Amino acid sequence: MKILPVEPGTVGPCPVAPDALxxxxxxxxxxxxxxGAGWQAFVADLGAAGVELAEGRAACGVYxxxxxxxxxxxxxxxxxxxxxxxxxxxxxxxQAHRVPVTVRGGGLTTExxxxxYGGVLLDMTGMSRVLAIDxxxxxxxxxxxxxWHSLAEELRRENLDYLSAPLNLTSxxxxxxxxxxxxxxxxxxxxSADQAVSLQVVTPTGEIVECSxxxxxxxxxxxxxxxxxxxxxTEATLRVRPYTPLSMHYYYYSSLSTAIEDLQMLxxxxxxxxxxxxxxxxxxxxxxxxxxxxxxxxxFRANWEARLRGHGEFGFALCMLGHYALRPWKAGExxxxxxxxQAVFPEFRRPEYMREGKMHxxxxxxxxxxxxxxxxxxxxxxxxxxxxxxxxxAVERGNAVCRKFFPHYTLYCVGIKLRPEHRPHxxxxxxxxxxxxxxxxxxxxxxxxxxxxxxxxxxxxxxxxYDIGVDLGxxxxxxxxxxxxxxxxxxxxxxxxxxxxxKRRADPAMILNRDVIF
Amino acid sequence: MAAPSLDHxxxxxxxxxxxxxxxxxxxxxxxxSPEGLAKARQCGATAAELTAPLEACSLCGACDPxxxxxxxxxxxxxxxxxxxxxxxxxxxxxxxxQAKFALAAAAAEAPAAGALFLPGPALRAHPVLLARxxxxxxxxxxxxxxxxxxxxxxxxxxxxxARRRRFLDRLDGRTLAVGDGLxxxxxxxxxxxxxxxxxxxxxxxxxxxxxxxxSTDFYVIEPRAYHADYERLxxxxxxxxxxxxxxxxxxLQRIALPALTPALPRITGPLADADVAQARWxxxxxxxxxxxxxxxxxxxxxxxxxxIPVLHLAELAQD
Numbered sequence: 109m110k111i112l113p114v115e116p117g118t119v120g121p122c123p124v125a126p127d128a129l130x131x132x133x134x135x136x137x138x139x140x141x142x143x144g145a146g147w148q149a150f151v152a153d154l155g156a157a158g159v160e161l162a163e164g165r166a167a168c169g170v171y172x173x174x175x176x177x178x179x180x181x182x183x184x185x186x187x188x189x190x191x192x193x194x195x196x197x198x199x200x201x202x203q204a205h206r207v208p209v210t211v212r213g214g215g216l217t218t219e220x221x222x223x224x225y226g227g228v229l230l231d232m233t234g235m236s237r238v239l240a241i242d243x244x245x246x247x248x249x250x251x252x253x254x255x256w257h258s259l260a261e262e263l264r265r266e267n268l269d270y271l272s273a274p275l276n277l278t279s280x281x282x283x284x285x286x287x288x289x290x291x292x293x294x295x296x297x298x299x300s301a302d303q304a305v306s307l308q309v310v311t312p313t314g315e316i317v318e319c320s321x322x323x324x325x326x327x328x329x330x331x332x333x334x335x336x337x338x339x340x341x342t343e344a345t346l347r348v349r350p351y352t353p354l355s356m357h358y359y360y361y362s363s364l365s366t367a368i369e370d371l372q373m374l375x376x377x378x379x380x381x382x383x384x385x386x387x388x389x390x391x392x393x394x395x396x397x398x399x400x401x402x403x404x405x406x407x408f409r410a411n412w413e414a415r416l417r418g419h420g421e422f423g424f425a426l427c428m429l430g431h432y433a434l435r436p437w438k439a440g441e442x443x444x445x446x447x448x449x450q451a452v453f454p455e456f457r458r459p460e461y462m463r464e465g466k467m468h469x470x471x472x473x474x475x476x477x478x479x480x481x482x483x484x485x486x487x488x489x490x491x492x493x494x495x496x497x498x499x500x501x502a503v504e505r506g507n508a509v510c511r512k513f514f515p516h517y518t519l520y521c522v523g524i525k526l527r528p529e530h531r532p533h534x535x536x537x538x539x540x541x542x543x544x545x546x547x548x549x550x551x552x553x554x555x556x557x558x559x560x561x562x563x564x565x566x567x568x569x570x571x572x573x574y575d576i577g578v579d580l581g582x583x584x585x586x587x588x589x590x591x592x593x594x595x596x597x598x599x600x601x602x603x604x605x606x607x608x609x610x611k612r613r614a615d616p617a618m619i620l621n622r623d624v625i626f
Numbered sequence: 627m628a629a630p631s632l633d634h635x636x637x638x639x640x641x642x643x644x645x646x647x648x649x650x651x652x653x654x655x656x657x658x659s660p661e662g663l664a665k666a667r668q669c670g671a672t673a674a675e676l677t678a679p680l681e682a683c684s685l686c687g688a689c690d691p692x693x694x695x696x697x698x699x700x701x702x703x704x705x706x707x708x709x710x711x712x713x714x715x716x717x718x719x720x721x722x723x724q725a726k727f728a729l730a731a732a733a734a735e736a737p738a739a740g741a742l743f744l745p746g747p748a749l750r751a752h753p754v755l756l757a758r759x760x761x762x763x764x765x766x767x768x769x770x771x772x773x774x775x776x777x778x779x780x781x782x783x784x785x786x787x788a789r790r791r792r793f794l795d796r797l798d799g800r801t802l803a804v805g806d807g808l809x810x811x812x813x814x815x816x817x818x819x820x821x822x823x824x825x826x827x828x829x830x831x832x833x834x835x836x837x838x839x840x841s842t843d844f845y846v847i848e849p850r851a852y853h854a855d856y857e858r859l860x861x862x863x864x865x866x867x868x869x870x871x872x873x874x875x876x877x878l879q880r881i882a883l884p885a886l887t888p889a890l891p892r893i894t895g896p897l898a899d900a901d902v903a904q905a906r907w908x909x910x911x912x913x914x915x916x917x918x919x920x921x922x923x924x925x926x927x928x929x930x931x932x933x934i935p936v937l938h939l940a941e942l943a944q945d
Contacts, residue, residue: 165671166657166676168669169662170656175640182669233656261877262910264911459861460880480694
């Protein structure tokens with residue numbers, strides 16, 4: 109068959125041709141299902157070890173896909189984790205029988221990283237309890253399958269809160285520590301993975317090991333931000349803090365680059381406790397700024413607010429009115445903005461979450477809004493993570509790609525404070541190699557809005573975004589699963605081979621999360 | 627028996643329902659969650675294959691308001707329960723209880739015109755408290771309060787069309803205060819012309835009661851009625867909390883934690899360990915001076931786990 113040349117990042121005339129997805133091999137987008145060799149003997153061994161394995165559609169159906177909804181696969185059987193000992197027994201048996209084990213927490217991956225293509229699905233949400241809260245030391249010990257939201261529920265009873273976590277109620281602690289985790293306070297507090305003090309890890313060969321920066325440090329470095337390749341996190345000790353409601357401020361921009369410059373200015377000067385950018389369109393950009401205390405808010409008002417070039421809501425509405433009055437042919441765009449504003453804005457101001465002008469439970473507010481107004485059965489969220497100086501270019505180029513592929517989309521940008529002592533954790537992770545002090549991340553999320561797009565359209569879109577990352581020497585949050593074809597392009601053979609060799613030593617049968625990275 | 631609806635097909639697997647599901651909290655297994663049921667149905671699982679979670683669901687309705695797809699997950703469970711095997715060991719006992727309630731309803735006279743109060747079996751079993759509630763509300767007490775229909779809704783039992791018609795014809799167009807949250811939920815669909823309120827909200831709106839709710843109280847909202855009218859009641863109870871300063875049994879999503887988590891086989895049985903654990907969790911980190919419950923049935927688990935007074939809302943009003 110003759111394959112016509114296609115422009116990089118686009119779909120060729122034959123969407124099922126082997127080379128239709130430029131830059132990524134077809135077999136990497138859709139892993140083959142494990143053939144099941146030796147399954148029955150493995151099941152017998154598990155039974156003898158007292159590990160409960162569930163089979164059948166009632167047990168496996170819930171795992172058919174992940175939050176992305178574009179990768180589908182089913183395990184042969186499911187183990188709901190109950191304790192580290194069971195996880196260890198499972199991994200030992202899996203090594204012996206060479207049965208793949210896919211670990212799943214909240215299942216919020218978008219590239220099929222938590223989808224099992226045969227083998228065992230290890231569901232960590234069975235281990236989801238708070239084990240101990242040490243209020244004086246401001247730490248908490250949890251089972252790693254716990255949802256951040258469930259953790260917040262228990263911490264609140266002690267008037268405590270976690271430091272930073274994804275703005276999504278159903279992210280699990282273990283899954284987040286394995287990939288990063290960003291919050292609107294990450295520019296100040298770092299990513300969620302940086303909040304871990306110590307971990308209990310079950311290695312791929314079934315040893316249960318406690319690790320931290322001072323104990324089994326190499327394992328700690330590999331498991332944190334390790335995309336599940338070097339062990340299963342079963343328990344974690346995390347730093348926590350006193351709970352505070354937030355004073356929220358919103359500033360509106362018609363220029364992405366101006367908004368990003370102001371965001372970075374605030375971060376550099378430690379001018380706010382929370383900061384981030386969320387767009388409705390690329391001409392309607394919201395810079396969110398928030399504070400934990402009245403003192404910090406007063407200092408911002410006195411020293412930094414006047415330097416921001418964004419408008420308040422009313423002032424921006426006037427600007428937009430003027431803009432569209434002169435461009436009546438863009439009435440559709442104006443109507444979309446208006447509809448979106450009317451739908452989304454009240455979600456962030458629900459009275460039951462506001463007390464005396466302050467927002468309580470920000471993750472609930474944001475997460476519910478995100479699922480309601482951005483969620484759908486298909487979600488693709490390619491991202492770019494760059495050093496501060498390359499971020500504007502990355503976002504503007506990514507924005508141009510979004511425009512080409514989808515009528516409407518949202519960009520979500522935040523800074524991530526880096527910890528120099530954690531540099532070993534950051535190797536081959538979402539933290540870009542050249543970043544100093546801060547890394548910046550942007551997620552590009554198309555609005556599906558009931559439309560039906562092919563997987564190839566989504567894949568071509570993601571490829572086009574990721575091509576920018578290759579060009580800029582950036583990194584990505586979601587480089588596993590269907591996007592793993594980019595791993596060698598972005599990190600280079602030497603680093604990937606180094607990690608592959610470590611993986612082979614740690615996981616001789618290569619059974620743990622085997623379709624994610626390697 | 628109607629074929630199950632296809633609502634489960636819209637489940638996108640976001641897991642938000644899991645976070646609020648007492649069944650999931652108890653089992654920590656995704657099969658025991660509305661999402662687990664919906665996803666299993668998407669893969670062709672039958673009601674028989676889902677018997678364990680269908681029995682374990684307490685129909686508290688917490689999942690309904692948090693579903694971003696707007697799936698009526700309680701209705702999904704109720705429908706699937708209709709397809710569970712009639713051979714289940716407790717089925718006969720439930721049918722007998724439903725028949726007993728139906729017999730009492732058949733003997734009931736038509737209520738006088740005006741607002742009505744449907745107490746439900748739990749409150750009816752306490753005549754003194756029942757009389758107090760009736761006096762406070764100033765509503766007539768319906769002798770046919772649909773207890774058999776409420777039980778059928780909960781257990782997947784059959785409701786004869788003629789029986790349903792007779793019950794509804796007597797209620798349509800009236801103001802109703804309903805003690806059973808599940809029945810209230812269904813009446814919202816069946817009687818769009820009626821002015822419906824939960825017994826809890828009706829009582830809490832009365833000044834002799836409202837002004838006696840203290841900031842040191844732990845106020846326990848009846849979850850089924852609350853979740854069935856979530857958008858209105860979340861604002862209502864937010865005001866109640868702001869006015870009185872009491873603590874509510876709401877989680878961070880403003881979803882009501884149920885004190886009781888009755889599984890299908892033990893609906894009429896004694897308290898289970900799960901109920902005691904649930905009550906302990908509700909009180910964890912709290913030091914109220916008093917617990918005030920909207921539903922009489924919620925009294926027992928708190929009385930088991932603490933030694934502070936546990937009062938029904940109606941008992942707050944002075945004689």
